[in-house]
Amino acid sequence: MAGIVVVFDFDKTIIDVDSDNWVVDGLGATEEFERLLPTMPWNTLMDTMMGELHASGKSLADVAGVLRSAPLDPRVVAAIKACYGLGCDLRILSDANRFFIDTILDHHGLTGYFSEINTNPSAVDAATGRLRIAPYHDFHAGPHGCGLGICPPNMCKGQVLDRIRASAGAAGKRVIYLGDGRGDYCPSLRLGRDDFMMPRRGFPVWELICEDPSLLHAEVHSWADGAEMEETLLRLVGRVLLEERNLPPLDCKLESLPAVAVQDGMPMTLRIKN
Template sequence: MAGIVVVFDFDKTIIDVDSDNWVVDGLGATEEFERLLPTMPWNTVMDTMMGVLHARGKTLDDVAGVLRAAPIDPHVVAAIKACYALGCDLRILSDANRFFIETILDHHGLRGYFSEINTNPSRVDGADGRLRIAPYHDFHAGPHGCGLGICPPNMCKGQVLDRIRASAGADKRFIYLGDGRGDYCPSLRLSQDDFMMPRKGFPVWELICENPALLKAEVHPWSDGEEMEETLLRLVGRVLVEESKLLPLDCKLESMPGVAVQDGLPMPLRIKN
């Protein structure tokens, strides 16, 4: 297996929408969601909304049906499969929830490509079939302790990434893909041998641009599924070549399934201060 761990955010990274909003809007509960949102943390709102939808007669199958219609770019699917074929260890780190993520991955035949899904736990109440969504970190028992100030109370992705790194081994190189504010904390914890792939024009990109010198990792932005696929596979190809040190770059890349050779490798991002 290659010494590469690829960590994907889920909402607006693997899929092109926010799965929470997608379900709420798709089942006609947007107004209630917007009323509740200022009154409690997002994670708690989603658990509450599952109760609201259940009280309105919406079943778990109704929720799953909406999730299966969530848009996913074919280039993203191709990138996941190609990285897996090249021996990468693929993981998900998301502030969505396990039922939403697994339902969508199963629908697209992608669940088996990921060795781990780190997200808010969910369960179905046996008595009435109502979906319950819990926080990844039980903030009612105490804060998670991240001092950055922008991580939501239910999940510090930076702390989760530290745990992933410890479990993967010190020799692994990481590629992290994300879009939201919560993806900024883990980006600061990547090393100089790692790569950060923020989605251009989204909150994590804006935070990185405020002070790019804070990141040790190379930054390689992307805007859509096609650019994500191209950039991710070229970075994977680069790491594999650096690991092998046996063949010239173009020869090595041409021998790898799913990795296209274009005008050389993407250069690290240089952001004007």
């Protein structure tokens, strides 16, 4: 297995929309969602909205049906499968919830490609059939302790990434992290010099990184859409595989790798090495 852990955010990274908004809008609850938004944390709001939708007659099957229609670029699917085929350890780190993520991955045949999914837990109430969404970190019991001031109260992705990096399966491996939102900034600051950060260009995490790129130790390689994500991600994986084998770029001994994984001709929008 390659010495690479690829950590994906989910909303607007694997899928091209925010799954919470997609469900709320798809089931006609946008007005109620916007009314309640200023009154409670997002994670609590989504649990509340599942109750509101259930009370209005929307079933769990209705929720799942909307989730299955969420757009997922086929190039992203191809990138996930290619990285898995090259021996990468794929993980998800998302502030969505487990039911939403599992439903979408299963619909696209991607369930078995990820060794771990870190997200807000969810469960179906056996008595009512209503979906409950809980916080990853129980902020009612106390704060998660991240001092950055950007992470939401229910999840510090930086702390979760630290745990992933320290786990038996990931220890000593190089990390490639992909994300788009403000919550993905904290983990980007915790990546090391041999790691890679792949922010979605034009999205909040990219803007935060651009404010002071020197704060990051990892190399930064941005992307804008599924095609650029696939090209950039496989290029970085190919580069790491070549370095692991002490081979120069484009070595003919790696003919079995996809061409995009070993060709390094694509310019980097932002490169940082401290």
